[in-house]
Amino acid sequence: MITTKDLRVRFSDGSAIRYGDLRFENGRSYALLGASGxxxxxxLNLLCGILTPESGRVEMDGRDICRMSQRDRDALRIRRVGYVFQDFKLLEDMTVKDNIGLLALEGVDISGMDALLDRLGILPLKKRRVRRLSGGEKQRVAIARALIKRPALILADEPTGNLSFETGERVVAQLIENAGEGTLIAVTHDDRLAPRFDHVLDMNAIARFEAAREAKDRV
Ligand SMILES: Nc1ncnc2c1ncn2[C@@H]1O[C@H](COP(=O)(O)OP(=O)(O)OP(=O)(O)O)[C@@H](O)[C@H]1O
Ligand SMILES: [Mg+2]
Structure with a gap:
């Protein structure tokens, strides 16, 4: 389970976003909807410790990740979190196999790679460099890289943005199935896919943007 308490992040330009108290249960899937920006x-970046909040807490299974050392937090993320980034963050000059294979260096068991690539419909692309893949193919490689860890927490940022509706439906079903007893939190713009999740959160209402104060008002 992952929870937030009084969570607020501040950017270097002085603007901030307040999220308050949120709760994501084990064995449940959540769709995050909301306007761009x-x-x-x-x-998602706060929930996995890539971003550090200005105030408040993020607790993963009762542990406040904001109070961990950077090293412990990184180790937790590598072990327990599968993150499908909005911009994929794949290594373009490496093959599909090597992008996923890199995780073995961090102790991840990658023996299920072929079966996973097959389920995602990209097994024939295994030896191809990422640079030569289409957007939808890259998206599925990013999903495979996140799922190979059998993560307790899956964070997926627009995981179907480059896919046809039919492929998107299959990918969402796979994400939900792979989340199993863990937690799935996925950003989606697709109103047709949102009902597949156990819960739909309207981030327009939850995230409160606070504009930067004028310089003269700042101490
Ligand atoms: N490093 C930063 N410095 C200043 N503002 C930032 C920074 N990162 C994000 N923001 C602002 O915070 C707001 C939220 O950004 P975020 O990327 O979370 O939006 P989003 O909901 O994911 O949008 P999209 O659907 O377009 O991906 C935006 O107004 C953005 O400009
Ligand atoms: Mg985004």
């Missing part, structure tokens, strides 16, 4: 990606 409302703070969906920022929340």
């Amino acid at each position: 409302c703070g969906k990606t920022t929340l």
